[in-house]
Amino acid sequence: MINSSLKQLASMLQAKKISSVELTQSFLTRITQYNPSINAYIALDEAKTLAQAKAADVRIAAGNATALTGIPLAQKDIFCAQGWKTTCGSKMLANFIAPYDAHVITQFDQAGAVNLGKTNMDEFAMGSSNETSYFGGVKNPWSFDHVPGGSSGGSAAAVAARLCAAATGTDTGGSIRQPASLCGLTGLKPSYGVVSRYGMIAFASSLDQAGPMAKSAEDCALMMNVMAGFDERDSTSLQRDKEDYSRELNKPQTDQPLLGLKIGLPKEFFAEGLDESVAQVITAAIDVYKKLGAQIIDISLPNTGLSIPVYYVLAPAEASSNLSRYDGVRYGHRAAEYADLNDMYNKSRAEGFGAEVKRRILIGTYVLSAGYYDAYYLKAQQIRRLIAHDFIEAFKQCDVIMGPAAPSTAFKAGEKVDDPVAMYLQDIYTISTNLAGLPGMSLPAGFAQTKDAPALPVGLQIIGNYFDEARMLNVAHQYQQVTDWHQQMPDLKRA
């Protein structure tokens, strides 16, 4: 049951083979058993969770269930959920109880989904290993010595360890796709503006986008049906018709369902820096696509190499401003003792933020300062347009772009903590889509073994054109019809 798809769970619930309370309870039991070692959840509230499950059962009995009614999900702790501790992985908000719901939370509530708890994450979503969380790192369920990736590391580990049916994540530079890759699950970062950011704690506003993290593309499609949609409270939310993200799945039903699909392989994604064992897995996955009828085209995204420097100007710039509200005045951490107002600001922020967050606030403040703005911020914005232009050109030649989601499999905890640049390189294949506002996803494509490590999951990245999520989900789904990587589960007793 814990490995069932959302669709299977929904039909069991609706056929009354199991109640939402029973299903929820079984996940809660697993959480009690495994969360202490994995640390995927940082806020649990059984009473609240079970109350939602009971309400879902009533709704199912009344016959007006939706596809997700009664299904237990995990929510990244970046989403404000009324009455829930919402910390964003930071000491700054360690005691902050959200008095309102994020749009995404409202959407899931209205669908009747059950919130199992809030998942661990890198502090303010800044990190690629979940090691910057104030609440401690998260174990990769495939190997407890290894990181789950980040920043949505808690959600990724919760899905991989089957501590929830599916989860939400957010992706500013790869925070859904990289942990999905490292934990062997399917995650989608939609086109910018598809999911409302209202109530999602901001890191870098022009890049942040929420999306699903689940076992399969089919599950991601069902999650997207709930998460996506126009919200007037987010000015960057796009006013588009509501769409069914599962509409393309299983079409057409032939031996070569992807006949004619043009897959672009950017040479920059297979150059130096990519782990050889990962490259082999990706190549094998591409071969599967060939068998499904797809045509492979070599393409180039010439400005890819600039995406990391551009990102590490723009994202910290926005973050330095977005995080100014955490000043200890109205809520959040305030130093116990201070001499005056400035001292209160200094001490509260020095105590409340961790090292990586401080590093990015400093970078962001610097690049926005008088005398540096043009050279850094403005220049980065110009290059951002060039990077987006690369994709526009590429999509004239192909329908989707494929490559690795991360340069390596999961690395050991502690390995890159003291080397921020090595950590930043984790997002080398994912960042450019955030800069361009494009949708991207990662799906399990196999396992790779390096040196002394066990075999760990490898993610295949699919990048689509704007608003092409439904097609991407089908492209991933077809692969999952002929492979079973996405159904493999880690052995938690051995990990």
Added chain:
Amino acid sequence: MEWEVVIGLETHTQLQTNTKIFSGAPIKYGAEPNTQACEVSIALPGVLPVLNKQAVECAIKFGLAINAEIAPRSVFARKNYFYPDLPKGYQISQFELPVVGKGAVTIQVPAQGKKPAYEKVINITRAHLEEDAGKSVHGAVEGMSGIDLNRAGTPLLEIVTEPDMRSAAEAVAYAKQLHELVQWIGICDGNMQEGSFRCDVNVSVRHKGSEKLGTRREIKNLNSFKFMQQAIEYETRWQIETLEDGGSIHQATVLFNPDTGETRAMRSKEEANDYRYFPDPDLLPLMISAEDKARVQASMPELPEAMKARFEAEYGLSSYDTGALTSSRGLADYFVAAVKAGAEAKQAANWVTGNVSAKLNAEDKSISSSAVAAEALAQLLQRVADGTISNNAAKEVFEAMWIGEGNADAIIEAKGLKQMSDSGAVEAIIDEVLTANAAMVEEYKAGKEKAFNALVGQIMKASKGKANPAQVNDLLMKKLKA
């Protein structure tokens, strides 16, 4: 050597919208602290701004009213600084691309001493939309500072002039004109006590004839025209004296203390923040189309300039009269209402700009709180026009109306001010006066014209002012020629 003062103004006008500029929170002045503050106003984690269309309309109205360029695309930027009453740690404002570009306001500078009144064009550099901050409240709780975020997010239009003004009088005339204009077009209630209209004045001095601007100091948050006048005069004197004593001016922000009449530096600009402006990624650029402008244009009231020209053409009034009448929407509306109620236009103009305005000034009242309504004034003026009372008597009646003794007819009746219209009665008085002043009659007949006026005076006096002077003139002439 002669000194010249150079003045530019930055005015924060609070826009009359139902809700805040980036949220649906209500705006009510004087409400209990933090009762007008929603999750956006207090900047909870995760909240986002949504631009209030009404505020944009106000900005377009202002742009149209000063013939300014209205930007087809303007951008909201974040102005970053820490302050307890600034909940997000940044203010959403406009920086590089403001919604309203260059425009102009024509001001009437009143006569001062020997210097006659004159007109001057003040150029507007820009006007931009932004949000107000909250307020720090000291002393409400012993030993603590409180933060009231009711005002946080209130929409403001900041209107910036070129350094075009050359005296405190010009600066005040501009501020008054702007104050009237924003109320005229209905974008601001103009309430200076409540902070709806606040002026920052940049003052510098230089030798007359010099092209180069001197170092300026900015007088912050002046909330009355009287204080503005005093503050600029003090600041100008201070700067000149400082320079003449061999000192130098440092750029600074200063506050005016109404109790001492002095300005004092609050902080020097060298210590000022680097605001790290950058485009707000939470808001899309503000796009204003020709259709948007046309739609707002259609809802605009007639502007003072157009109304002035119309009054001149329609009523044959002088430029001076129409200028005075259109100096405020209230005055213009009052005048129009009086004419509509039957007052003769020229007469009404004289009274509105004369007696009525004088009374209002004396009592420091605005036209909207005039003790005599436009319709009541019209009734009074009709009584002058139809010969019921003399112009002099009308002034007396007006005074009585002002203090609430009743309407014109009732007061005329009560005070017995009705003119004599019965020519028999007037003739009897004339005969009496002629008999009693035979010598004067002789003088007139001998060619002394002045004697005629003296006789008229005697007759008016004998009638206790109730005789109609024109009628007296006629009848006396006839009798003397007989």
